[in-house]
Amino acid sequence: MFQPLGGGGQLTRSIFNGATGLSQFFPQWNKIDLCVLTVTILDKIQKMHDLGLLFGCINPASIYIAGTQDVYFVDTDSWQVEGYPALSHNQTFTPPELLRDNKTLLIYTMDQENYQIAVLAFMLMMPGKFPYTKGKNADERDSIIDMAFPFSVGGGMRRSRDAERPSGIWRIVWDHLPYQMCDGFYNTFHSNGKYAQPGYRLDTTKWIKMTKDFNDTLMTSNGAGSRSMFPRTFRRDGKRVFVRCKICGQEHPDYYFIHSIHVQQEKIDIWERGYRICLPCASDQSNMSFRCECCGRQFYYTNRTKVLHEIGKSDFDFKKQRWCKDCKKRTIKCGHCGQEVPIYQMREFEDRLRNLRTSVCGNCFKELIEKSKQEKEAWKNSVGRWVSCRSCGRSFSITNGEIEYFSRKGYNLPTRCPNCRKKRY
Numbered sequence: 187m188f189q190p191l192g193g194g195g196q197l198t199r200s201i202f203n204g205a206t207g208l209s210q211f212f213p214q215w216n217k218i219d220l221c222v223l224t225v226t227i228l229d230k231i232q233k234m235h236d237l238g239l240l241f242g243c244i245n246p247a248s249i250y251i252a253g254t255q256d257v258y259f260v261d262t263d264s265w266q267v268e269g270y271p272a273l274s275h276n277q278t279f280t281p282p283e284l285l286r287d288n289k290t291l292l293i294y295t296m297d298q299e300n301y302q303i304a305v306l307a308f309m310l311m312m313p314g315k316f317p318y319t320k321g322k323n324a325d326e327r328d329s330i331i332d333m334a335f336p337f338s339v340g341g342g343m344r345r346s347r348d349a350e351r352p353s354g355i356w357r358i359v360w361d362h363l364p365y366q367m368c369d370g371f372y373n374t375f376h377s378n379g380k381y382a383q384p385g386y387r388l389d390t391t392k393w394i395k396m397t398k399d400f401n402d403t404l405m406t407s408n409g410a411g412s413r414s415m416f417p418r419t420f421r422r423d424g425k426r427v428f429v430r431c432k433i434c435g436q437e438h439p440d441y442y443f444i445h446s447i448h449v450q451q452e453k454i455d456i457w458e459r460g461y462r463i464c465l466p467c468a469s470d471q472s473n474m475s476f477r478c479e480c481c482g483r484q485f486y487y488t489n490r491t492k493v494l495h496e497i498g499k500s501d502f503d504f505k506k507q508r509w510c511k512d513c514k515k516r517t518i519k520c521g522h523c524g525q526e527v528p529i530y531q532m533r534e535f536e537d538r539l540r541n542l543r544t545s546v547c548g549n550c551f552k553e554l555i556e557k558s559k560q561e562k563e564a565w566k567n568s569v570g571r572w573v574s575c576r577s578c579g580r581s582f583s584i585t586n587g588e589i590e591y592f593s594r595k596g597y598n599l600p601t602r603c604p605n606c607r608k609k610r611y
């Protein structure tokens with residue numbers, strides 16, 4: 187293996203490693219450097235193609251970058267001489283139709299090579315970004331087969347689906363690419379795209395042309411705002427209204443803010459109420475927190491959830507959150523009916539007569555309170571003490587209710603029977 191001395195590194199460890207790789211290997215580079223590099227790489231590939239050599243399966247780890255115009259292809263064992271099979275071992279660059287057929291030993295066609303060139307160009311222009319959205323189970327293979335491309339173009343705009351939230355940086359990087367290039371990527375990677383079907387893919391010369399055009403634009407003052415590798419916000423095209431986020435202080439177009447939230451199924455226009463929270467900030471941690479009464483852990487709300495609680499409190503009579511998500515899921519056996527009940531629904535029932543405390547479910551709590559009221563009534567009406575009358579000597583009864591009443595009033599218990607009391611007055 188040939189490895190040049192000096193600075194630089196593998197494509198995989200530098201540019202394909204995104205912001206981290208760039209800051210490590212090429213911290214000074216901007217989009218112009220990236221365009222020059224991309225043209226250098228694609229030119230080299232074009233020259234190979236002219237000689238009838240195909241990459242076979244692109245392995246970005248074998249592309250070594252010493253400078254924007256100083257690129258080496260090392261470890262060329264996997265190259266494919268036209269018509270001879272290559273071992274496919276890099277899923278990321280494998281065209282969807284080959285994954286669908288589940289083949290491993292393959293003869294790549296020029297068209298399949300072109301697909302890989304497009305992936306290469308995409309991951310260079312969107313430094314390190316894989317073209318597809320891997321979805322919830324993060325399956326690369328499925329995303330390629332489905333061609334789940336999250337970016338789009340239309341009406342002169344570069345759009346991106348919500349799938350790219352929350353970080354949103356790729357929406358911004360995408361927005362700064364030239365329209366022609368976005369159109370090329372979209373139509374190659376989106377399942378409905380013009381160049382998506384085998385046999386229709388753009389060849390290397392097209393990508394070289396688009397990259398050179400981009401480079402030219404960046405060199406003019408028009409493209410100045412797009413030169414940064416990871417611009418902080420969208421293009422200032424003169425049509426978009428830019429607003430300052432009250433949390434991070436960055437200016438963004440108004441569509442890059444949360445405009446509404448749902449509180450108990452009701453849509454609340456928070457933009458109207460003066461909230462200016464950009465999308466990345468919406469999912470960042472806020473300064474508002476609560477401590478779970480069950481597990482004692484402290485939880486910080488995101489800025490979005492903070493707004494939800496603020497509006498919930500003012501408009502919907504929200505109470506302060508008492509239990510975390512985990513604890514809400516945890517159940518405990520009711521001390522009365524024996525059913526498994528969420529911990530937060532448990533009530534502490536105090537049986538004063540028997541001096542007992544039991545954790546019970548909400549239903550049992552109501553039932554026990556009712557029962558204890560009846561018990562209390564019965565207890566009040568039952569005899570608490572027998573006393574012999576001071577006047578006639580007959581014994582008479584005093585109920586528990588009376589004893590309670592007299593002692594509460596601070597009176598002594600009666601010493602004469604009801605009959606003798608009547609006679610006296």
Ligand SMILES: [Zn+2]
Pocket residue numbers: 431432433434435436463464465466467468
């Ligand atoms: Zn912000």
Ligand SMILES: [Zn+2]
Pocket residue numbers: 480481482512513516
């Ligand atoms: Zn808990």
Ligand SMILES: [Zn+2]
Pocket residue numbers: 478479480481482483509510511512513514
């Ligand atoms: Zn908890």
Ligand SMILES: [Zn+2]
Pocket residue numbers: 520521522523524525546547548549550551
């Ligand atoms: Zn119960």
Ligand SMILES: [Zn+2]
Pocket residue numbers: 575576577578579580602603604605606607
């Ligand atoms: Zn008496």
